[in-house]
Amino acid sequence: MKNIVVAVDFSEETERVIEAARELASAFSAKLWLVHAAAPDPDFVGYRAGPQSVRDAVANELREEHRLLQQLADGLRGTGIDTTALLVEGPTVQTLLKEARRLEADHIVIGSHGRGAIYRTVLGSVSEGVLHRAKCSVTVVRPPLKAKSSDTSDQP
Numbered sequence: 001m002k003n004i005v006v007a008v009d010f011s012e013e014t015e016r017v018i019e020a021a022r023e024l025a026s027a028f029s030a031k032l033w034l035v036h037a038a039a040p041d042p043d044f045v046g047y048r049a050g051p052q053s054v055r056d057a058v059a060n061e062l063r064e065e066h067r068l069l070q071q072l073a074d075g076l077r078g079t080g081i082d083t084t085a086l087l088v089e090g091p092t093v094q095t096l097l098k099e100a101r102r103l104e105a106d107h108i109v110i111g112s113h114g115r116g117a118i119y120r121t122v123l124g125s126v127s128e129g130v131l132h133r134a135k136c137s138v139t140v141v142r143p144p145l146k147a148k149s150s151d152t153s154d155q156p
Helices: 012-027 054-080 093-103 117-123 128-132
Strands: 003-007 030-037 083-088 107-111 137-141
Touching: 003 012, 003 054, 012 030, 012 054, 030 054, 030 093, 054 083, 054 093, 083 093, 083 128, 083 137, 093 107, 093 128, 107 128
Parallel strands: 003 030, 003 107, 030 083, 107 137
Antiparallel strands: none
16 A cells, blocks of 8 residues: 545544544555545636625635645654645535546545435445445545433433
């Protein structure tokens, strides 16, 4: 295993995804590619860009995402892991798969938000899309299971 693509979405699961990828990279002396698929440019998908204030807000958001991505890469490099950060615009599943092919990834690490079946049916799931269409192996990092409360102290 030489190249690992790590899908970064800046959700609360990102830290767990990064840690799983770091462990794999360390075990296999692999390079990590942190990939964030940013929302596509509205002009790219055929919509008007809107007023300057909207374009400025989008540009600021992309700069902040790029800064955060570089910060994550710096932290991994600080632990001795060869890491490169990439912010790419485009639809998430297609962008991640395209980058994985381009980078000749041996493995993809992606998080799952653990949403229910109705959510996946209506909106789809990025992790499922990548899992079913990737040409390499995929690790899906699940959110922690929520503990069921067995405390009955407030019952009569």
